Amino acid sequence: NAGVTQTPKFQVLKTGQSMTLQCAQDMNHEYMSWYRQDPGMGLRLIHYSVGAGITDQGEVPNGYNVSRSTTEDFPLRLLSAAPSQTSVYFCASSYYQGVEKLFFGSGTQLSVL
Amino acid sequence: AQSVTQLGSHVSVSEGALVLLRCNYSSSVPPYLFWYVQYPNQGLQLLLKYTSAATLVKGINGFEAEFKKSETSFHLTKPSAHMSDAAEYFCAVTMYNNNDMRFGAGTRLTVKP
Numbered sequence: 001n002a003g004v005t006q007t008p009k010f011q012v013l014k015t016g017q018s019m020t021l022q023c024a025q026d027m028n029h030e031y032m033s034w035y036r037q038d039p040g041m042g043l044r045l046i047h048y049s050v051g052a053g054i055t056d057q058g059e060v061p062n063g064y065n066v067s068r069s070t071t072e073d074f075p076l077r078l079l080s081a082a083p084s085q086t087s088v089y090f091c092a093s094s095y096y097q098g099v100e101k102l103f104f105g106s107g108t109q110l111s112v113l
Numbered sequence: 114a115q116s117v118t119q120l121g122s123h124v125s126v127s128e129g130a131l132v133l134l135r136c137n138y139s140s141s142v143p144p145y146l147f148w149y150v151q152y153p154n155q156g157l158q159l160l161l162k163y164t165s166a167a168t169l170v171k172g173i174n175g176f177e178a179e180f181k182k183s184e185t186s187f188h189l190t191k192p193s194a195h196m197s198d199a200a201e202y203f204c205a206v207t208m209y210n211n212n213d214m215r216f217g218a219g220t221r222l223t224v225k226p
Binding site for chain 1: 119122147149154155156157158159162203205212213214215216217218219
């Protein structure tokens with residue numbers, strides 16, 4: 001099994017550009033989530049989904065959009081990139097809700113100039 | 114909302130010495146607590162989790178953690194450090210039927226030969 005796959009691994013954007021970070025899992029997990037990791041702040045939840053067609057906001061949702069059209073995919077969209085969105089982004093999934101073990105992707109390192 | 118605080122952003126131990134990484138939680142209801150480990154340029158991996166069963170939880174790679182309600186703590190220990198234990202460690206908390214898992218800021222463990 002591939003587990004949780006994130007693409008791209010690295011990305012450089014200019015301020016104001018938009019882009020989509022891709023996340024796919026092949027474990028038939030209902031729960032998927034996006035985190036950002038910043039030095040000294042740990043991981044912060046951006047958005048999550050408990051199944052196809054259901055999404056909700058986490059701790060730091062501003063500037064990001066998500067959708068969940070299939071069980072497998074959970075893309076994260078940056079609408080108008082800002083330097084404050086420079087971070088490492090992780091997608092994670094689990095069998096059910098957050099009380100279950102989270103499986104993490106390998107991350108996307110994003111720089112916004 | 115629930116939260117965790119990790120005391121010490123950096124911990125350095127000698128190979129063979131005791132490892133102690135500290136985590137205190139804040140939660141209005143019984144929490145579910147986790148320790149994750151992150152090796153360089155990788156996603157997070159679950160070390161162990163507490164879900165209201167035994168208060169002493171054993172995880173992978175010889176790590177264990179003890180849930181102490183009176184101290185609101187969930188410290189991670191390992192009797193004898195190995196060089197391969199060098200990584201960043203994250204404590205996390207959530208609650209039953211809660212989709213918002215909150216992570217601590219992380220503790221970077223260095224193991225000296």
